[in-house]
Amino acid sequence: DAKQKAVKSLKMAPVAPMVPTMVAMAPSATVAMVQSSVASTAEITLVPEKAQGYVPFGHFTDVRSIIKSKKFYPTYITGLSGNGKTMMVEQVCAQEKRECVRVNITIETDEDDLIGGFRLVNGETVWQDGPVITAMSRGAVLLLDEVDLGSNKLMCLQPVLEGKAIYLKKTNRVVHPAPGFNVIATANTKGKGSDDGRFIGTNVMNEAFLERFSITMEQEYPSSKVESKILNNVLGASGINNTEFVDKLVTWADVIRKSFFEGALSEIISTRRLVHICEAYAIFGENKVKAIELCLNRFDVDTKNAFLELYKKVDETVEPVVGATGAVGAEYEPVSQTF
Numbered sequence: 593d594a595k596q597k598a599v600k601s602l603k604m605a606p607v608a609p610m611v612p613t614m615v616a617m618a619p620s621a622t623v624a625m626v627q628s629s630v631a632s633t634a635e636i637t638l639v640p641e642k643a644q645g646y647v648p649f650g651h652f653t654d655v656r657s658i659i660k661s662k663k664f665y666p667t668y669i670t671g672l673s674g675n676g677k678t679m680m681v682e683q684v685c686a687q688e689k690r691e692c693v694r695v696n697i698t699i700e701t702d703e704d705d706l707i708g709g710f711r712l713v714n715g716e717t718v719w720q721d722g723p724v725i726t727a728m729s730r731g732a733v734l735l736l737d738e739v740d741l742g743s744n745k746l747m748c749l750q751p752v753l754e755g756k757a758i759y760l761k762k763t764n765r766v767v768h769p770a771p772g773f774n775v776i777a778t779a780n781t782k783g784k785g786s787d788d789g790r791f792i793g794t795n796v797m798n799e800a801f802l803e804r805f806s807i808t809m810e811q812e813y814p815s816s817k818v819e820s821k822i823l824n825n826v827l828g829a830s831g832i833n834n835t836e837f838v839d840k841l842v843t844w845a846d847v848i849r850k851s852f853f854e855g856a857l858s859e860i861i862s863t864r865r866l867v868h869i870c871e872a873y874a875i876f877g878e879n880k881v882k883a884i885e886l887c888l889n890r891f892d893v894d895t896k897n898a899f900l901e902l903y904k905k906v907d908e909t910v911e912p913v914v915g916a917t918g919a920v921g922a923e924y925e926p927v928s929q930t931f
Contacts, residue, residue: 638691638732640682645825648683649814650676655776656684659733662772664755666804668739669778671811673791674862677778678737680811690772691732695723697739699793703748707760719763724752731770740779740794746801749775753804777805813849813863816842822863823870830874837873837880840907841866847902859895881910 651669658665669677678694685692695706703709708722727734739746751758753775757768780786783797814822823838845861852860865887872883884903888896904910 638693638730639689640686640692642686643679643683645822645829646679646683647814647818647822647825648680649818650680650811651809652680652684654809655681656688658776659684659688659690659774662731662774664769664774665806666753666755666775667777668782668802668805668808669776669811670780670782670808672813672860672862673780674864675811675813676863677811678735681733681735681776681778685733691727691730692735693723693727693730693732694735694737696737697742697746699741699743699795701742702745706746707748707758710762724749725758725760725767728752728758728767728769728773731772734773734775736775736777738779739777740781740783740785740791740797742797743795744798747798750801750804753801775805782808816846819845819863819866823866826867826870827874830871832874832878834873834878837907838870840903841869844903844906847906848899857895857898859891859899861899880907 655667655669658667669681671677682692682694684690695701704722706722706724708720708725710717711720712718721729724734726732734752752769755769755773757766759766779794780791781794783795783802785796786792786794813819819842820835820838823841824833824835827834827838845863845866848857848859848861851857869883869887872886873880876882876886881900885896885900888899891899
């Protein structure tokens with residue numbers, strides 16, 4: 593009887609719930625490194641570095657006035673490739689010591705890339721702000737580079753382009769733009785696509801999206817005087833002084849551009865291409881023809897040879913002879929034999 597009473601009392605006694613034992617673990621080195629990285633990111637400056645020898649031209653003064661005012665004034669800058677649109681914005685920010693967050697837009701760019709999203713960090717899902725939120729929070733200039741390559745997914749930026757706060761629905765958070773925040777977009781087209789196919793991948797952009805940019809600036813190539821100064825600075829950085837070669841290059845590019853705009857040529861020589869030629873000239877022993885040909889190899893054979901022939905007419909010291917490998921002068925050893 594005593595045994596049965598004992599068993600009965602055990603069955604009736606309340607059983608305390610089992611609580612798992614929590615063991616305090618020291619943070620791993622990986623976690624510490626991530627925490628250190630996150631903490632240091634807030635201290636990183638996003639002010640672009642000043643480019644040595646940069647020569648302001650085009651809409652530099654206008655962009656500087658906008659950024660200096662610290663007013664929200666979305667600006668769209670369009671123009672042919674290689675005329676310094678993106679660099680202009682970065683150098684204005686560098687001179688004004690303003691932070692600049694550059695985002696290169698592609699057809700794949702979406703809300704997650706721009707606004708932010710959840711990321712897996714050390715086995716935990718954490719929210720990370722995207723470049724747009726970073727720029728808004730810091731009062732920086734948001735540079736949407738090659739914006740006409742984007743899709744309708746860019747429509748997530750509508751409230752941002754209005755200068756309003758944006759609601760992050762995934763985290764139930766509202767982000768207000770800090771003073772000085774602005775949006776500047778650069779593109780090769782005006783958002784209507786490329787009819788001639790020169791800028792393949794550009795899209796017809798949503799009219800409501802384009803309408804939110806206050807002004808559109810049309811950036812052209814620099815004048816001959818400015819372009820000569822740019823190229824002389826490039827050569828000067830390598831300790832070379834050859835103003836005659838620079839003058840020939842600028843004249844040559846000017847002839848090609850006039851022919852291009854008149855419809856006689858289907859390709860053009862950009863300021864960036866001239867800079868590449870000067871850099872090649874400094875690298876490859878000041879060999880003019882070699883520098884020019886190497887930088888023209890990106891074009892088809894007919895265009896390349898036409899450009900070389902035009903240069904011969906500008907610079908009589910060069911005697912190119914069109915052969916199987918292209919235009920080869922007496923002072924030039926074919927690239928295929930050099931490398």
